[in-house]
Amino acid sequence: MRTVEKALRLLDFFTDKRVEIGLSDLARLSGIDKATVLRMLADMAECGFVEQNPETRRWRLGAGVLRLARLREHAQPVTRVLTPILEKLAQETGETAHASLLSGRDLANIGVIEPARANRVYIEPGLVLPLHATASGIAVTAFLRPEQQERVLARTLTAVTGMTPTSRAALEQVVRRTRERGYAVADQTFEAEVYGIAVPIFGPDGYAAGALAVAIPASRASDEHERKIIAALEPAAQSATTGLGGRPSPEHRISS
Numbered sequence: 001m002r003t004v005e006k007a008l009r010l011l012d013f014f015t016d017k018r019v020e021i022g023l024s025d026l027a028r029l030s031g032i033d034k035a036t037v038l039r040m041l042a043d044m045a046e047c048g049f050v051e052q053n054p055e056t057r058r059w060r061l062g063a064g065v066l067r068l069a070r071l072r073e074h075a076q077p078v079t080r081v082l083t084p085i086l087e088k089l090a091q092e093t094g095e096t097a098h099a100s101l102l103s104g105r106d107l108a109n110i111g112v113i114e115p116a117r118a119n120r121v122y123i124e125p126g127l128v129l130p131l132h133a134t135a136s137g138i139a140v141t142a143f144l145r146p147e148q149q150e151r152v153l154a155r156t157l158t159a160v161t162g163m164t165p166t167s168r169a170a171l172e173q174v175v176r177r178t179r180e181r182g183y184a185v186a187d188q189t190f191e192a193e194v195y196g197i198a199v200p201i202f203g204p205d206g207y208a209a210g211a212l213a214v215a216i217p218a219s220r221a222s223d224e225h226e227r228k229i230i231a232a233l234e235p236a237a238q239s240a241t242t243g244l245g246g247r248p249s250p251e252h253r254i255s256s
Contacts, residue, residue, distance in 0.1 A: 135196030
């Protein structure tokens with residue numbers, strides 16, 4: 001892995017639940033030795049991407065990340081496009097609606113709207129969603145460019161739960177089924193007791209650029225509820241594709 005890529009991937013370990021991380025923890029999480037991690041942190045600190053808390057000596061994201069996020073939002077107003085779509089989707093389904101977009105090799109969750117009910121699925125904003133273990137990831141993988149899809153299938157597939165597909169053959173079967181019906185389902189493959197349903201968002205080239213999904217407690221999963229969610233997801237994903245400047249794939253059709 002290239003040095004720049006290694007450095008940038010350190011940023012993925014920061015979340016809203018882990019806003020500060022110590023050097024030793026970053027080394028452990030990344031699998032990179034402490035001296036190299038410290039050197040990369042120092043380089044990123046010079047650019048404002050990270051900073052060190054002078055009291056705790058732990059590291060956190062810097063103002064440079066916020067500046068780039070603002071530039072990204074100005075160039076492509078993703079939040080403005082997706083938020084009303086997610087709000088409507090959560091209202092229609094009564095479940096947690098979320099959207100994700102591809103960024104390099106990762107699928108990042110960029111927006112979440114939760115329903116007004118106690119028993120609901122919580123999804124962390126900014127969470128990186130494994131392409132092989134989530135409904136969103138599988139929906140995207142099924143409609144990637146062939147060479148991109150091959151790279152996903154060729155990866156080492158890590159088990160997140162006992163239900164995660166971990167062989168190429170198993171993932172190929174799931175991807176093939178997803179292409180046939182136009183949407184992906186994931187039954188506790190990423191988190192126990194969570195059932196996900198997702199439809200791809202397409203980019204300007206007609207290939208998957210992200211996904212729109214609904215996550216529900218597995219105890220509420222049923223054929224009837226799934227049909228209701230898919231009926232709401234299909235037009236929502238079409239609106240997201242159009243709003244973000246994409247075009248639908250002629251190969252994508254929703255079928256039950």
